[in-house]
Amino acid sequence: MSKIAFIYPGQGSQKAGMGADFYKNSPIARDIYDKASEALGLDMKALCFEENEKLDLTEYTQAALVTTCLAITETLNDAAKGSSAMPSESGGGLTPAVTAGLSLGEYCAVAAAGGMDVMDAVRLVRKRGILMQNTVPAGVGAMAAILGMTGEAIEQVTDDMAGVTIANYNCPGQIVITGEAKAVEEACDALKAAGAKRAVALNVSGPFHSPMLKEAGSRLAAELEKVELHELAVPYVTNVTAKKVMDIAQTKALLAEQVSMPVRWQQSVETMTADGVDIFIEIGPGRTLAGFMKKINRAVTVYNIAEWADMEKVISACRLD
Template identity: 50%
Template sequence: MSKIAFIFPGQGTQYIGMGKDFYEECKVSREMFELAGKAADLDVASLCFEKNEKINITEYTQIAMLATEVAILKAIEEKGYKPDVTAGLSLGEYGALAAAGVMSPEDIFKIVRKRGIYMQEAVPVGGAMTAVLGLPSDRIERICEETQGMVSIANYNCPGQIVVTGEAEAVGKASEAFIAEGAKRCIPLNVSGPFHSPLLKGAGERLEEALEEVMIREIAIPYLSNVTGNYVTEKEQVKQLLTAQVSSSVRWQQSVERMIADGVNTFVEIGPGKTLSGFIRKIEKEVKAEHKITAINIEKVEDMENLVTIQPTAS
């Protein structure tokens, strides 16, 4: 029997017009955009649909991405589809929380609006992120430890692709060492700060205070934490892990490997782009899964036709 995972991308895949067809054609999706706008005290629909520069600024990107993901999620759920497990990359973990029923959509929108602001305000001068291609993680970890200054792994995306983060000078020195060690390429990322770095610990502390006001529900559907790459089994763990996530490595590859090991063979990527689907194909080759892995992306209303390949799980 097929096991289904709903997965949600992080910021970086956003674009003007994302989710607009869901807003126009699905009442439940429109309600989610409106709820996000009310919770964030922003015109989120205009942010997503009308040409503007804010959509690529972290404090706005995060609420725009999440509103789009939850709007699409609710349209899929309305069709009778639910996952066996869920996960998301960085910001996408909040989409997973929505799918898992851990927080109400209103609370998730409020928290992510604050998260975006806190992360934007905490960005230090002179931070950087770089994607390292073609070098094993253990060698990247070693070089980070040996490099003077603050540099660490931000994302374990998939085999052959790891992102490092930290002080620009340290990231630059480490990048030279990665190439000398045999990395194929080191690609500086066009980001506004060194995300998932200890340099952003202050943003996590502010988020921790904001989370005190949020009610955490029982975990209805299993979901995986970026911090551990494993399932969150107790609702008491949720706030602590979300706090740590801001300044910790995102263990996406480990999360996908765990899901595949547990029998997940269908991944439904919900939101803009196909980044996670690409990562999954590379991870599948690495783990040599017993069963063929299918990755479906849902970012347009017409994409929901692809759901016919899996069986609805709700009446």
């Protein structure tokens, strides 16, 4: 019998129009967007559905993505039970054995695993986005994607360099470095000299997942203390250790630490496949995680639910698996 994981993308997957068809077709999705607008004092429909400059700003991006991904998830959960959200013949249940998310996607993973209310996740990532954007002044930090080099090889070069660390272990051949702008630039030159195919500067507003954001993590920890978490219905895999979390008591510390620690996405996927997961459902805009999966493990099946039409196809396909 197949074992399913729900997985959630991180910042960079956002696009104007995301979730609009779910808002149109699903009362559940409409309720989530409308409640998020009220909770944050933002017009989430305008932010997510219309072309605008705010969507790519970290302080807005994170709340927009989590709102969209969880609106899709809640609609999917309802539709898979054969409710009125979709034709009853689509029913049959679609329950993940585990969840995971890349960076801010981990908040979706915790909520989808039953550990956090949807609106608490939305409020927290709004605050997280503001903290991450404002803790380090613009231009002081930087990030770059290093292509064609293993994480171990990159570590050999950067471990002795001050001011630069690995931010993301995305997949074989794609690692992201982070840190002080000058140190990242120097590391890119050193890594290309050491054999990297390319070093691509990323258009981001800060040195995410670097020690430079420890203050943001500390301030986020104070916000996390205000939120009531719940026992997990299923485990999720944390970015910090790439291990399954089964005790919700660990979650607040891990989410606070995650801001300044590397995202171990490749290792997280390997944890899930080693545990027997053979179907991954990427929930949210884009196909970023599906692209990573092709380089991590081609033996598994990956589905995407970004639009309304995707949902019925995935439910039907998973019923056959």
